Amino acid sequence: MSDDLSKPFSKSALTHEELLKINRERKIQIAAFACMIFLTLLAFIAVAMDMIAPGFTIPFILLLAVVQFALQLFYFMHLKDKDHEWPNAFMLTGIVVSTPALIALILLLGVTKY
Amino acid sequence: MATATATNTNKSVLWDWLTTVDHKKLSVLYLIAGALFFLKAGAMAIFMRIQLMSPENTFLSGQTFNEFVTMHGTIMLFLAVTPLIFAFMNFVIPLQIGARDVAFPFVNALGFWIFFFGGLLVSVSWFFGGAPDAGWTAYVPLSGGEYGDLGLDFYVLGLQVSGLGTLVSAINFIVTIINMRAPGMTMMRLPLFCWTSLITSILIVFAFTPLAAGLALLMLDRIFGGQFFNPGSGGNPVLWQHIFWIFGHPEVYILVLPAFGIISEVIPAFSKKRLFGYTAMVFATLIIAFLSFMVWVHHMFTVGIGPITNSVFAIATMAIGVPTGIKIFNWLFTMWGGKLIFNTAMLCASSFVPTFVLGGVTGVMLAMVPVDYLYHDTYFVVAHFHYIVVGGIALGLLAGTFYWYPKMFGHMLNEKLGQLMFWMFYVGFHMTFFIQHILGLIGMPRRVFTYLDGQGMGTMNLVSSIGAFMMGAAMVVLLINVVYSAYTSKRITVRDPWDARTLEWATTTPVPEYNFAQTPQVRSLDPWFYEKVHGDGTMKPAEPMDEIHMPNGSILPFCIGLGLFVWGFGMIMMQMENPLIPEWIVIGAGVIVTFGSMMLHSIHEDHGYHIPLDKIKKTEKEVS
Ligand code: HEM
Numbered sequence: 012m013s014d015d016l017s018k019p020f021s022k023s024a025l026t027h028e029e030l031l032k033i034n035r036e037r038k039i040q041i042a043a044f045a046c047m048i049f050l051t052l053l054a055f056i057a058v059a060m061d062m063i064a065p066g067f068t069i070p071f072i073l074l075l076a077v078v079q080f081a082l083q084l085f086y087f088m089h090l091k092d093k094d095h096e097w098p099n100a101f102m103l104t105g106i107v108v109s110t111p112a113l114i115a116l117i118l119l120l121g122v123t124k125y
Numbered sequence: 126m127a128t129a130t131a132t133n134t135n136k137s138v139l140w141d142w143l144t145t146v147d148h149k150k151l152s153v154l155y156l157i158a159g160a161l162f163f164l165k166a167g168a169m170a171i172f173m174r175i176q177l178m179s180p181e182n183t184f185l186s187g188q189t190f191n192e193f194v195t196m197h198g199t200i201m202l203f204l205a206v207t208p209l210i211f212a213f214m215n216f217v218i219p220l221q222i223g224a225r226d227v228a229f230p231f232v233n234a235l236g237f238w239i240f241f242f243g244g245l246l247v248s249v250s251w252f253f254g255g256a257p258d259a260g261w262t263a264y265v266p267l268s269g270g271e272y273g274d275l276g277l278d279f280y281v282l283g284l285q286v287s288g289l290g291t292l293v294s295a296i297n298f299i300v301t302i303i304n305m306r307a308p309g310m311t312m313m314r315l316p317l318f319c320w321t322s323l324i325t326s327i328l329i330v331f332a333f334t335p336l337a338a339g340l341a342l343l344m345l346d347r348i349f350g351g352q353f354f355n356p357g358s359g360g361n362p363v364l365w366q367h368i369f370w371i372f373g374h375p376e377v378y379i380l381v382l383p384a385f386g387i388i389s390e391v392i393p394a395f396s397k398k399r400l401f402g403y404t405a406m407v408f409a410t411l412i413i414a415f416l417s418f419m420v421w422v423h424h425m426f427t428v429g430i431g432p433i434t435n436s437v438f439a440i441a442t443m444a445i446g447v448p449t450g451i452k453i454f455n456w457l458f459t460m461w462g463g464k465l466i467f468n469t470a471m472l473c474a475s476s477f478v479p480t481f482v483l484g485g486v487t488g489v490m491l492a493m494v495p496v497d498y499l500y501h502d503t504y505f506v507v508a509h510f511h512y513i514v515v516g517g518i519a520l521g522l523l524a525g526t527f528y529w530y531p532k533m534f535g536h537m538l539n540e541k542l543g544q545l546m547f548w549m550f551y552v553g554f555h556m557t558f559f560i561q562h563i564l565g566l567i568g569m570p571r572r573v574f575t576y577l578d579g580q581g582m583g584t585m586n587l588v589s590s591i592g593a594f595m596m597g598a599a600m601v602v603l604l605i606n607v608v609y610s611a612y613t614s615k616r617i618t619v620r621d622p623w624d625a626r627t628l629e630w631a632t633t634t635p636v637p638e639y640n641f642a643q644t645p646q647v648r649s650l651d652p653w654f655y656e657k658v659h660g661d662g663t664m665k666p667a668e669p670m671d672e673i674h675m676p677n678g679s680i681l682p683f684c685i686g687l688g689l690f691v692w693g694f695g696m697i698m699m700q701m702e703n704p705l706i707p708e709w710i711v712i713g714a715g716v717i718v719t720f721g722s723m724m725l726h727s728i729h730e731d732h733g734y735h736i737p738l739d740k741i742k743k744t745e746k747e748v749s
């Protein structure tokens with residue numbers, strides 16, 4: 012336990028290398044964020060443009076969604092980092108548990124309303 | 126408690142308990158709150174059984190009966206069994222993994238108080254025009270704005286608040302078990318109770334979130350004019366059933382897994398053998414947890430979803446029987462050839478096994494779709510889940526109570542009274558619920574407040590009611606036992622009165638507030654047993670004796686819980702005919718107290734305190 016708890020964390024407990032690493036991480040995060048905004052823009056354009064046929068739009072935005080989801084997980088939720096086995100396990104569990112539930116719900120609610 | 130006097134020199138006892146963040150005291154708070162809710166819901170059950178004792182009885186009106194049915198189920202599941210398992214999880218997990226406390230002591234207290242105030246919110250519905258009356262499942266449209274009265278608003282908001290508390294506590298337990306294990310305590314050396322608690326906490330995180338979402342939708346429908354469940358406006362009432370059971374089926378495993386864990390601790394301890402098939406037990410638990418998310422439609426077979434869907438879910442449901450069977454056999458093989466000691470804890474634990482099997486068998490019977498059209502919504506279902514809930518969970522909790530009581534309170538419960546309680550409970554239980562299978566098969570529907578004479582149901586209902594009174598009497602014996610033992614039982618000074626196996630028995634009795642003066646080094650599964658047999662009978666320390674850093678108590682968790690209570694109550698006032706004060710004031714007050722307390726916690730620096738070395742040495746000398 013560090014003795015100077017009142018100092019900011021970066022001063023009390025981080026080495027120079029760790030600080031550098033955090034800065035690099037920050038750049039990656041911003042890049043990933045910009046990338047996602049771009050993808051979102053694409054999705055908006057695809058939906059808004061009358062020129063683009065719905066037959067193309069729907070698979071296209073679904074694909075974008077999958078890419079975004081992966082980006083989110085890998086970059087924002089740190090799935091790519093080392094020593095993240097536990098969080099990874101939890102996130103994967105979440106996906107494994109919720110995907111069938113969602114698919115089932117979409118299919119089932121389409122069949123029976125009440 | 127000795128630990129209480131050691132820390133506070135100038136604060137009152139009440140203040141100490143309101144502000145405590147110590148996992149052992151929170152465990153006692155959970156135990157008391159859970160027991161009170163349990164008694165309340167139990168009393169309702171007795172009233173219902175009096176009403177059903179004879180045909181066309183008029184002891185309760187239909188409306189009151191509906192309110193009792195609903196509150197009994199809701200309280201038992203959310204406000205009695207959940208806190209009772211949390212009581213044991215709180216007390217036992219840090220001790221079993223060799224930690225000084227849970228990962229976030231403040232959050233631990235927060236979880237308790239939010240749960241408590243949520244429970245209070247559901248309970249005060251009695252004073253404002255009646256309790257919820259749509260069943261614990263609150264199916265729409267019965268629970269929607271058109272038919273459901275104010276009681277349903279209490280249900281929705283009270284459960285929302287108490288569910289929040291349950292969620293925070295679960296997250297805390299996950300982090301604790303993953304991060305706070307003593308050196309050498311690998312995942313595959315984790316006692317089974319910790320494993321099942323971990324899985325339960327994970328299930329809570331994944332199951333209580335859909336519940337929160339569903340309750341939020343229902344709240345929007347009821348209070349803010351939403352149309353999610355209103356078919357007239359394009360909504361879909363079946364959606365509620367799906368959401369509820371996506372939560373609901375995991376919920377039943379949330380409750381039963383810790384009971385499995387308790388049984389897996391008690392049976393080896395009183396068979397004087399290690400748990401048979403530890404690894405298989407762990408993986409069976411994991412598989413059960415996974416499957417429990419894949420079977421929710423078995424509660425909706427009769428909705429008319431279609432034969433293919435029904436078959437898929439029926440098979441998935443039956444598949445759960447396999448890992449459950451593995452567990453049953455492992456418990457049997459643990460007892461096989463062991464030196465069995467049948468005290469109260471072991472009686473409860475070992476009789477858990479056959480009753481649970483009966484509940485499992487009827488479960489698989491219910492999973493067969495064609496016959497479920499017969500069973501559904503009859504007393505057969507009631508018998509099924511009570512075999513699991515009472516014969517399984519309640520017996521597990523009783524076993525845990527008798528097993529850990531000496532560690533928690535420093536004295537044992539009286540054995541004679543304990544065994545009397547067990548036999549009354551066990552006989553009463555089978556009398557009450559076995560006959561309900563038959564009642565269901567001859568066609569008695571569940572959740573009805575009376576039945577006609579000449580339907581051939583009178584005698585069986587009478588037997589069932591007499592059994593229920595016996596169970597009630599057994600609970601009275603338990604209460605007498607608690608009081609009686611507190612005055613007459615010998616204080617325990619040894620560490621390990623049962624000659625048990627896991628790490629919690631390596632602590633001194635009473636457990637000092639820091640649990641372990643030195644974090645122990647774990648060298649094997651059942652580390653305490655290992656040191657008794659292969660070592661010198663004491664845990665090897667993993668660190669030198671040093672000052673111990675402890676968190677300060679705080680009243681803020683209490684305030685946040687209170688704030689949420691007031692906030693929720695304000696929301697309910699929006700539905701009242703003539704609230705005495707404008708609801709916006711109440712809502713505002715609640716929001717301010719809640720977020721103000723959070724703010725305070727964020728900006729107020731509190732680094733806890735250190736227990737100096739000489740004080741630790743003094744305490745250690747006193748207790749050993
Ligand atoms: C082998 C394991 C199990 C199987 C195959 C099983 C199967 C079922 C089925 C098919 C139903 C629906 C019956 C109907 O409404 O027609 C049901 C209801 C129920 N089960 Fe189980 N079950 C199992 C274990 C459990 C456990 C472990 C618990 C509790 C800890 C439990 C608690 C309940 C409850 C509370 C209900 C009634 C819900 C309601 O409608 O209010 N079951 N079970």
Ligand SMILES: [Cu+2]
Nearest residue numbers: 373374423424
């Ligand atoms: Cu189920």
